[in-house]
Amino acid sequence: MRKEMSDFWKDESGMGTVEVILIIVVLIGLVIIFKKQINDLVNKIFKKITTDSNKIIGWDGSMIPHV
Secondary structure (H helix, E strand, O other): OHHHHHHHHHOOOOHHHHHHHHHHHHHHHHHHHOHHHHHHHHHHHHHHHHHHHHHHHOEOOOOOEOO
């Protein structure tokens, strides 16, 4: 009985799963904490992409291409 308990205590086969779950929990926590900052950053990036792509294709926002 003592050997079985010792073997069970030393068994680390599930440690990988526990570590992955803890990392996911920490990442979700960080996303929740910094949600507004992440949202603002993503909005700025997409606004910049839209502005730059409109410049490249020659649109000024009025839906009539420059010729």
